[in-house]
Amino acid sequence: MNEERKSPVTLIIGLILLAYALILRSQNESLTPTGLVAVAEYLKTGKTIGTQISVGLWSGIIISLVGIWNLAVPAMTSKFDKLVRAPMAGIGMIMILAYVTRYYMEPIFKIWGKQAQPMLGFDMASVFGLNYILLGILLGIVWVNTIGIPGWMQAGVKTARLAMKVGVITLGAMYSITELKYLGGLSIVMVATFVMGTSLFVLWLGKLAQAERPLIGVLSAGLGVCGVSAAVAAAPVVKARGVDMAYSIGMLLLVGVVGLFVFPPVAKMVGMNELQFGAWAGTGILNSAQVAAAALIFDPNTIETLKVAEIFNITRILFLPFIVIVLAVWFAKGEEEAEKGKVSIGKVLIDKFPLFVLGFLIMFAFSSTGIFTPKGMELHGKHFYKFKIDEKKEVRTRDLKKISAFLETGAVTDPKVKAALGKLVADRQITSAEQTDLVLKAQDFTKEKDLKAAFKEADKLVQAKPATMEMMREYMMWFFAFGLIGLGMQITWQTLRQAGGKAAMIGVVAGITKATLSFFVCWLLIKGSI
Amino acid sequence: MIRTILVATHGSKGAVEAERCALDLAATHDAELHALYVIHKGWGSLVGIEWLHSSEKRMDFYRYAEAELYKMADAALGKFVQRAAACGVKVTTSVRVGDPGEVILSEARERGSDLIVIGDACKGRSEEYKAKINVGKLLRSAPCSVLQAKVLARGKDTALTGEACASRLQGIAQG
Incomplete structure (x- = not known):
């Protein structure tokens, strides 16, 4: 039996993720922000705590269980062992790096960028795109060219390709x-x-x-x-x-x-x-x-x-x-x-x-068949819409009056746009996908900022956020972050030298x-x- | 007494100089000569960033690249064997994959070599995978003496005799 196969590293990494999620969850339940929650508040990542906990818990549990399995049955002979058990330690390590870059390094650079702005004259974090994607790739490049990829991580790093593919495939649902x-x-x-x-x-x-x-x-x-x-x-x-x-x-x-x-x-x-x-x-x-x-x-x-x-x-x-x-x-x-x-x-x-x-x-x-979206929701342009008549989606009376007055001026020459605005005033809300396009097109007939804002607001009111798609989007970003850190770890100085x-x-x-x-x-x- | 010589080669200008040196020494000392060609392990991670193809297609590429590299190795070693035959020196050859420094050391230990001959990293266009051997590490860990053949400036006589080669010895004898 190979000593390397008996390594507890998978279990350790799983427990780190699990411990992080549990600590964050317990501290998040406290009334006053303490520990990691206080750090998150300072870094303005408070909104992400829910995701951090759920991703940490699930990945921590899965990786820990595989870690126990790896210790109990060290030999890896089947295809399943090679595809699932062997890469788990590397997958866990890249996830930890993704956590560090997304929830800690990026916010720190954002703060530094703002602090250095008066001196530099520009926000360096924004201009140089110092976000978790770039920082993750850089971390991957530095990692592979300094400490190198240890044996226990190699199979996990190779899964970065699969993560990229899953990311792109998931993206297919967003068009x-x-x-x-x-x-x-x-x-x-x-x-x-x-x-x-x-x-x-x-x-x-x-x-x-x-x-x-x-x-x-x-x-x-x-x-x-x-x-x-x-x-x-x-x-x-x-x-x-x-x-x-x-x-x-x-x-x-x-x-x-x-x-x-x-x-x-x-x-x-x-x-x-x-x-x-x-x-x-x-x-x-x-x-x-x-x-x-x-x-x-x-x-x-x-x-x-x-x-x-x-x-x-x-x-x-x-x-x-x-x-x-x-x-x-x-x-x-x-x-x-x-x-x-x-x-x-x-x-x-x-x-x-x-x-x-x-x-x-x-x-x-x-x-396109709508299986990822609840009934009545449709993807149009880059947003999802729900066109069911609902009081909550009504445009403010003051905005409706402005639109009505604007219609009377005769500035709108396109009859379709005119009809769409007339219908908006009558229904107090947008009721179809075509109407959203026409209402937004009405912006071309005015220079008034308030009126333009009213058209945009009418469109925004009927926009919807389907939970499944939001979840898919979040996980897709994880796949890309994971994949890009892993691919960063393939950019070696030795290859560049060629x-x-x-x-x-x-x-x-x-x-x-x-x-x-x-x-x-x-x-x-x-x-x-x- | 030098009875077995291990020469590392890969067809570069520096390696050809090492070959000459090794041939002269082998002829002078009537020693056994073994030529080792190391395919750098870096080839295995050359297309690491590639992610579009399936693992099967990537393996097809690696198989193709591997066949090409072995062809290149065989060609370089074939030329050396011919040169050796012309000098009346019998030479054995092998091709191995790995980190050149580490493979040279392990081959020297396995063969019980009395001398390792390596080339000098030359400037200019290389026809090989660019990677330098950590000479310091090689010298420290070598089980025998190490000789690094120096490539002379253009115009100078590079046809070495055993004595001339010895005078250009850069390696440090060990153990």
């Missing part, structure tokens, strides 16, 4: 048909242009630099589509040698990490909105994990930027099999006659299609060109919001 149609159309145009453009640019640049064809092929996929994942897909097709893979992957990771830290502050400085930044991150950031990370660094409080960025990300992932086919044909052209005609388009399409995208689409389809030679030159030129061009396109040409 409305309108959003998906609009974002889908926009992303296909943008991604097609930039994926094809960058891939071709790299082929040309590689030829110019007289680089080896396999290296050019791997770089073309990686820089054009989705970073390391695309390089992995393309390497066997273009018969990449070891050195080609090391150089390309090191460079893709390096350029991707730089993008992750540079994109959010730049967007904040120029005042990009969620649609613009989501589109930019989804087009310009190389690695797909870093797209989700950048979107959450830019906007950790709502999921709007993440929704935009992930649609762009998924669109470009869908381009991957096609780019691999193009590269296979391109590579075969430069090879011996015997190598030609070996590309099976059907096989490549099936092989390179990431299956979790299907999960995302299935989740979207389920959500960037070099012609790969570095091509990567830097193509990466910067793609990021810059997509920035201007998103900033100047994409208007409005989702």
Whole structure:
């Protein structure tokens, strides 16, 4: 029997989580804030105490039970043991890190950012996006490059990939048909242009630099589509040698990490909105994990930027099999006659299609049927609505009078908007999804702030928060936080060091060109919001 | 008396210098020569950040990469064996995966080597996974003497004899 297998570490980690949740729960029941609750009050995380307790309790219980099991039956032979029991210690440790970053480090940086604002002239925590996502990734990077990943954590760290996939699949439930149609159309145009453009640019640049064809092929996929994942897909097709893979992957990771830290502050400085930044991150950031990370660094409080960025990300992932086919044909052209005609388009399409995208689409389809929302609630635009006549949803009389007077001025020239406002005055509340759009559109016919606020308020009154969706959203954020800390732990200095030679030159030129061009396109040409 | 020599190689400029040195010494001392090629364990975590593909597809990539790395190792060792044969020195070879420093030490212990010959980390384009051996640690833990072959500046004679090689000895004899 292996001594390592008898390790009590899983149980210890489970008990830490359990103890934290129990202490927090007991202190939360006291009338005056003490201990951890007092700290939470100071850090302004009081509202999250309920989540902290429930997540801590459940994860603590599960991890502790697995810890006892691991001590009682140390041998891990079955698939279940390897998939569930072995990773539990690492999962627990990453959860502790997620707690530390989300509930302690982020609030501390927020306070420091505000305190340093008079001296610096800007809020450093806000501008540099020092939230739990960025801090979690940084913590992961520092951890792996200093103390390294101990044996008991390794299986758990590998589950970060699964967490990312579960996060994206869950995100599928958060889109409305309108959003998906609009974002889908926009992303296909943008991604097609930039994926094809960058891939071709790299082929040309590689030829110019007289680089080896396999290296050019791997770089073309990686820089054009989705970073390391695309390089992995393309390497066997273009018969990449070891050195080609090391150089390309090191460079893709390096350029991707730089993008992750540079994109959010730049967007904040120029005042990009969620649609613009989501589109930019989804087009310009190389690695797909870093797209989700950048979107959450830019906007950790709502999921709007993440929704935009992930649609762009998924669109470009869908381009991957096609780019691999193009590269296979391109590579075969430069090879011996015997190598030609070996590309099976059907096989490549099936092989390179990431299956979790299907999960995302299935989740979207389920959500569209309304199974996650109580009866009468519907997702329209980015909000859920409930249009059942209810006194609580009535617009204030003073606002109704203002709207009525506004209608009489004849300023509203659109008959549909006019009718929607008339109905609002008559019913005292919005009663349909179409009417919400028209009432919000009425803002275009006035410059009065009070009137605009009244239209927004009427819309807000009929918005609803379905409990299941709120819960799914909260857990989804945990999955992303967990996944990104775990993926941060895969960014090793050793891998970054591999960037070099012609790969570095091509990567830097193509990466910067793609990021810059997509920035201007998103900033100047994409208007409005989702 | 040097009876068994272990030379670490991976085809880089520094490693080729170590090969030359080892060949000269083996010829001079009529010693057994073993060439070790270490595939760096860092290859295993090179695509750690990749998360889109299924574990099966990722394994396909690793299998492909592994085959390529073994091809590269066989090619480098094949060249060395040819050079050794030309010098009349018989050489055995092996390929192992791990941290180069640790693998060299364990191989030297297992084989009871009298001398370990390693190359110098050279500047310029490398055709290999970039990772330096912790020479200090290797010297401290080595079960025998360690020789680090120095790559000379361009233009200088790099064809070493056993004596010339010994004069460029950088390693510190141990135990």
